[in-house]
Amino acid sequence: xxxxxxxxxxxxxxxxxxxxxxxxxxxxxxxxxxxxxxxxxxxxxxxxxxxxxxxxxxxxxxxxxxxxxxxxxxxxxxxxxxxxxxxxxxxxxxxxxxxxxxxxxxxxxxxx
Amino acid sequence: xxxxxxxxxxxxxxxxxxxxxxxxxxxxxxxxxxxxxxxxxxxxxxxxxxxxxxxxxxxxxxxxxxxxxxxxxxxxxxxxxxxxxxxxxxxxxxxxxxxxxxxxxxxxxxxxxx
Numbered sequence: 001x002x003x004x005x006x007x008x009x010x011x012x013x014x015x016x017x018x019x020x021x022x023x024x025x026x027x028x029x030x031x032x033x034x035x036x037x038x039x040x041x042x043x044x045x046x047x048x049x050x051x052x053x054x055x056x057x058x059x060x061x062x063x064x065x066x067x068x069x070x071x072x073x074x075x076x077x078x079x080x081x082x083x084x085x086x087x088x089x090x091x092x093x094x095x096x097x098x099x100x101x102x103x104x105x106x107x108x109x110x111x112x
Numbered sequence: 113x114x115x116x117x118x119x120x121x122x123x124x125x126x127x128x129x130x131x132x133x134x135x136x137x138x139x140x141x142x143x144x145x146x147x148x149x150x151x152x153x154x155x156x157x158x159x160x161x162x163x164x165x166x167x168x169x170x171x172x173x174x175x176x177x178x179x180x181x182x183x184x185x186x187x188x189x190x191x192x193x194x195x196x197x198x199x200x201x202x203x204x205x206x207x208x209x210x211x212x213x214x215x216x217x218x219x220x221x222x223x224x225x226x
Contacts, residue, residue, distance in 0.1 A: 032212055043116075043202050043217030044155065051212070087154055091212075098168070098209065102154040 004088045004103035011109045012078045020073040020106050022088030027068050032091040035062065035073045037084040038105075044087065047073065083110045116218035118203050124224045127193060133221045135186040135203030141216070143167075143209035144186040146178060147202040149220070155202055161186060162209040193225045 005023040012018040024033065034049040048055055048062045050071075055062040061074040075082055085105040092099040116137045125131050135144065143162050147155035160168035161180040175197075177189040186203055200222055204215040 034214070036215075043204075043219050044215075045217065046214040049212065049214065093210065098160075100157050102156075105154055 003101055004090055006086075006088050006103040006106045008104070009107040009109070011111065012075075013111045014079060015077050018075040018078045018082070018108065018110075020075075020086050020088075020108065021070065022072070022103060023070045024088070024090055025069040027090060028092060030093050033062070033064060033068075033071050034089040034091055035060070036087045036089065037082075038087065039081075039084045047086070049091075078108075078110045080110050080112060083108055116203055116205055116216050118201075118218035118221050120221060121219070122222045122224075124226060125190065125193065126226055127195070129193075130189070130191045132190065133188040133201055133203075133223075135188075135218055136184055137205040137216070138184055139205065139207075139216065140183075141205035141207050142183060143206045143213070144180060145204040145206075145215065146186065146188050147204065149200040149202055159188075160209055167209055190223075193223075195225050198223055198225045 032049055032051050035047040036044040037047050038044045048057055048060050050062045050064055054064060063072045085107050087105045088103040090101040092101060119134045123131060145160050146158040148158055149155040157170050158172045159178045164180045164183055175192050179187040200220040202220045203218045206213040206215045
């Protein structure tokens with residue numbers, strides 16, 4: 001079964017870029033990579049997703065390795081409001097057996 | 113309106129009680145989800161409804177019974193729960209139950225079983 005691996009925690013300074021890594025070495029060709037974040041006492045919030053190409057949106061960028069076995073979520077300028085748990089998820093659709101495989105999450109601390 | 117609402121926010125119930133959690137969305141989404149989340153853990157998928165039909169049941173005990181009365185509503189009926197079922201229960205919806213659609217989550221119901 002596919003799985004995702006993330007560092008347990010990371011720390012950043014305000015206004016600096018943050019690179020959050022995720023390994024998914026058993027990813028299948030049709031699996032999408034999603035990122036969500038969860039602020040304290042809230043439900044998860046969608047950040048970004050992609051399949052093969054790098055993606056940008058107003059919140060973040062997603063860099064996907066050429067072999068798709070890893071990806072990196074990039075927050076270009078961290079703010080205190082970005083302190084959250086960031087989850088890397090594989091949305092798998094192998095053989096009509098759809099699954100959502102959540103990583104354990106990276107807890108991001110942002111220092112003022 | 114990109115909001116998923118969940119009621120109640122908090123629920124305390126005894127092991128012999130029957131209660132229900134409710135989830136609602138008005139985004140026209142055709143997929144709805146129930147997750148269970150324990151402290152400091154990622155959400156665990158419990159059920160997925162697609163076009164009002166149960167598509168996924170992740171081997172959830174029968175004391176949890178989902179219901180999708182229409183495309184906007186999702187209920188989770190609870191009966192004879194155990195203390196270890198205490199958790200945050202999250203509802204989510206997405207345009208469809210396929211890979212590329214983002215999920216919108218509600219704030220959750222904090223359940224305590226005594």
